[in-house]
Amino acid sequence: MTSQTASVPSPDQISRAPKVLLHDHLDGGLRPGTIIDIARDTGYEGLPETEADKLGVWFREAADSGSLERYLETFAHTCAVMQTRDALFRVAAECAEDLAEDGVVYAEVRYAPEQHLERGLTLEEVVEAVNEGFREGERRARANGHRIRVGALLTAMRHAARALEIAELANSYRDSGVVGFDIAGAEAGFPPTRHLDAFEYLKRENNHFTIHAGEAFGLPSIWQALQWCGADRLGHGVRIIDDIEVAEDGSVKLGRLASYVRDKRIPLEMCPTSNLQTGAATSYEDHPIGLLRKLHFRATVNTDNRLMSGTSMSQEFEHLTKAFGYTLEDMLWFTVNAMKSAFIPFDERLAMINDVIKPGYAELKSEWLFQQTATTSGSAKAGN
Numbered sequence: 001m002t003s004q005t006a007s008v009p010s011p012d013q014i015s016r017a018p019k020v021l022l023h024d025h026l027d028g029g030l031r032p033g034t035i036i037d038i039a040r041d042t043g044y045e046g047l048p049e050t051e052a053d054k055l056g057v058w059f060r061e062a063a064d065s066g067s068l069e070r071y072l073e074t075f076a077h078t079c080a081v082m083q084t085r086d087a088l089f090r091v092a093a094e095c096a097e098d099l100a101e102d103g104v105v106y107a108e109v110r111y112a113p114e115q116h117l118e119r120g121l122t123l124e125e126v127v128e129a130v131n132e133g134f135r136e137g138e139r140r141a142r143a144n145g146h147r148i149r150v151g152a153l154l155t156a157m158r159h160a161a162r163a164l165e166i167a168e169l170a171n172s173y174r175d176s177g178v179v180g181f182d183i184a185g186a187e188a189g190f191p192p193t194r195h196l197d198a199f200e201y202l203k204r205e206n207n208h209f210t211i212h213a214g215e216a217f218g219l220p221s222i223w224q225a226l227q228w229c230g231a232d233r234l235g236h237g238v239r240i241i242d243d244i245e246v247a248e249d250g251s252v253k254l255g256r257l258a259s260y261v262r263d264k265r266i267p268l269e270m271c272p273t274s275n276l277q278t279g280a281a282t283s284y285e286d287h288p289i290g291l292l293r294k295l296h297f298r299a300t301v302n303t304d305n306r307l308m309s310g311t312s313m314s315q316e317f318e319h320l321t322k323a324f325g326y327t328l329e330d331m332l333w334f335t336v337n338a339m340k341s342a343f344i345p346f347d348e349r350l351a352m353i354n355d356v357i358k359p360g361y362a363e364l365k366s367e368w369l370f371q372q373t374a375t376t377s378g379s380a381k382a383g384n
């Protein structure tokens with residue numbers, strides 16, 4: 001018998017393995033039933049379906065367009081039902097519960113406060129409602145036998161002009177549940193340098209930020225995010241593959257930007273299913289994460305939008321184990337990469353790695369030792 005370390009983990013093991021999620025949108029992860037409940041309670045009449053199952057399918061299909069712009073249109077419905085304190089609290093609590101149920105032990109969940117002001121909430125009220133929801137979700141998870149810690153990332157929309165204000169908001173809540181900042185939205189035509197003032201402010205404050213870059217647009221976007229804006233991490237960053245040449249004989253040549261990303265250990269928040277839907281990748285088997293993992297880039301695995309992609313962290317890992325034959329060792333590698341790249345303090349990241357993640361994988365890796373198979377009992381008898 002060979003050890004489980006060297007074989008592809010079962011779906012049950014993937015689900016029980018401790019996972020770390022750095023790129024997940026709060027407004028992209030609602031339960032369909034919750035959308036319907038809140039729409040009814042708040043009088044929102046724009047939903048395309050009123051049955052939970054059908055609504056879930058509608059989101060997945062509508063997001064499956066091959067274009068980031070079309071994909072983003074689906075968020076009009078989720079944001080429409082996230083406009084009151086109670087709704088934000090509920091959605092955040094359920095998000096933490098759902099992630100914990102899926103074996104996520106640490107998550108950074110992002111949303112754009114400026115998109116939740118339509119019914120009179122202030123930016124601060126939005127942040128506080130979400131923070132309280134996350135704390136409630138952590139409590140519920142604990143009551144169900146799970147452990148999870150959730151930090152918020154505040155996103156500014158790249159087509160809008162509120163990035164500095166949102167960066168200041170992130171800074172003022174940095175010791176109260178908010179761990180960093182991000183920009184998101186349509187990439188083509190909205191370079192990250194539009195928001196340079198926000199990034200420069202955060203750098204002066206010694207704060208952390210990630211930038212969606214290299215998803216729908218190529219290397220110039222990644223280059224600006226890193227070299228002009230100073231991003232700590234890249235949201236997606238999948239187009240870094242355009243700066244890597246693989247020759248017929250399998251030898252690999254990295255361009256200057258790809259070398260920089262690898263050498264500086266810039267974390268790539270990769271979201272395979274989302275990339276297939278927006279056209280940033282063509283299949284799981286051809287997804288750049290396979291090569292980037294082999295080349296030891298600091299790649300991480302993420303969900304992006306669980307509702308629009310009909311996915312979870314476990315499902316993302318299932319797709320990757322099928323496509324690339326990943327083992328528990330590979331899963332551990334991605335998970336440690338993610339935890340190293342989180343925006344919480346170093347001592348807490350280290351404790352998560354040493355006291356939660358590594359023991360969790362060690363336990364899974366040892367399971368094969370205790371499996372009772374017909375072969376072992378049979379051969380013992382035969383030997384007597």
Ligand SMILES: O=c1[nH]cnc2c1ncn2[C@H]1C[C@H](O)[C@@H](CO)O1
Pocket residue numbers: 025026027028068072075079110111112115155184185186212215274304305
């Ligand atoms: O993958 C994405 N790329 C760019 N923007 C995105 C992506 N997923 C979600 N967003 C946008 C839509 C949401 O309303 C916003 C804040 O979470 O972020």
Ligand SMILES: [Zn+2]
Pocket residue numbers: 023025184212235304
């Ligand atoms: Zn995203």
